[in-house]
Amino acid sequence: SQQGEEDPQALSIQEGENATMNCSYKTSINNLQWYRQNSGRGLVHLILIRSNEREKHSGRLRVTLDTSKKSSSLLITASRAADTASYFCATDELGNQGGKLIFGQGTELSVKP
Amino acid sequence: DSGVTQTPKHLITATGQRVTLRCSPRSGDLSVYWYQQSLDQGLQFLIQYYNGEERAKGNILERFSAQQFPDLHSELNLSSLELGDSALYFCASSNRDEQFFGPGTRLTVL
Numbered sequence: 732s733q734q735g736e737e738d739p740q741a742l743s744i745q746e747g748e749n750a751t752m753n754c755s756y757k758t759s760i761n762n763l764q765w766y767r768q769n770s771g772r773g774l775v776h777l778i779l780i781r782s783n784e785r786e787k788h789s790g791r792l793r794v795t796l797d798t799s800k801k802s803s804s805l806l807i808t809a810s811r812a813a814d815t816a817s818y819f820c821a822t823d824e825l826g827n828q829g830g831k832l833i834f835g836q837g838t839e840l841s842v843k844p
Numbered sequence: 845d846s847g848v849t850q851t852p853k854h855l856i857t858a859t860g861q862r863v864t865l866r867c868s869p870r871s872g873d874l875s876v877y878w879y880q881q882s883l884d885q886g887l888q889f890l891i892q893y894y895n896g897e898e899r900a901k902g903n904i905l906e907r908f909s910a911q912q913f914p915d916l917h918s919e920l921n922l923s924s925l926e927l928g929d930s931a932l933y934f935c936a937s938s939n940r941d942e943q944f945f946g947p948g949t950r951l952t953v954l
Binding site for chain 1: 846875877879886887888889892894899900902932934936938941942943944945946947948950
């Protein structure tokens with residue numbers, strides 16, 4: 732079953748623009764993680780935000796978490812063609828034994844040079 | 845490179861057959877997770893092992909089984925394969941909260 736729903740499903744922007752992707756989830760969580768996947772290849776871990784954190788930065792990435800709204804957003808600033816990929820949010824549910832992740836359907840980002 | 849390795853990269857087989865996918869976790873990681881990615885179901889958690897013991901189970905079919913060996917590598921066994929089992933199978937490992945994924949095995953069932 733899918734925990735997260737991502738919005739938009741697809742996003743097309745020009746190089747240099749910012750890209751914002753949103754993720755909503757259904758249950759209380761321990762943490763939320765964002766991953767990138769290039770065209771059917773492996774998932775690359777981008778950033779993890781814990782339930783008691785509201786915002787986190789890593790390079791050009793900014794992630795926010797609003798546990799009251801059960802939502803998170805990923806902002807990529809000054810995007811590059813190399814950022815073209817699918818982006819997934821994944822949640823580690825509260826009370827979860829073991830840390831399994833529940834993934835959203837993903838946002839397909841296309842950055843045009 | 846995440847440090848997680850998976851073999852083989854590609855596997856093409858026929859319905860009714862059995863295959864074994866192999867995963868070696870990052871050095872020092874005790875947890876191994878298996879996920880399936882298909883077009884219709886997205887990324888689905890299958891099963892998790894921690895230091896040789898099964899820790900959590902997801903939507904894993906009875907035809908599928910897994911194990912983790914004393915050297916911490918893991919194998920996912922898929923039997924009586926059906927067309928619908930065609931998918932990307934990922935293994936991930938973790939030591940704390942972040943999971944690091946391998947490159948996946950693409951299984952095609954003809």
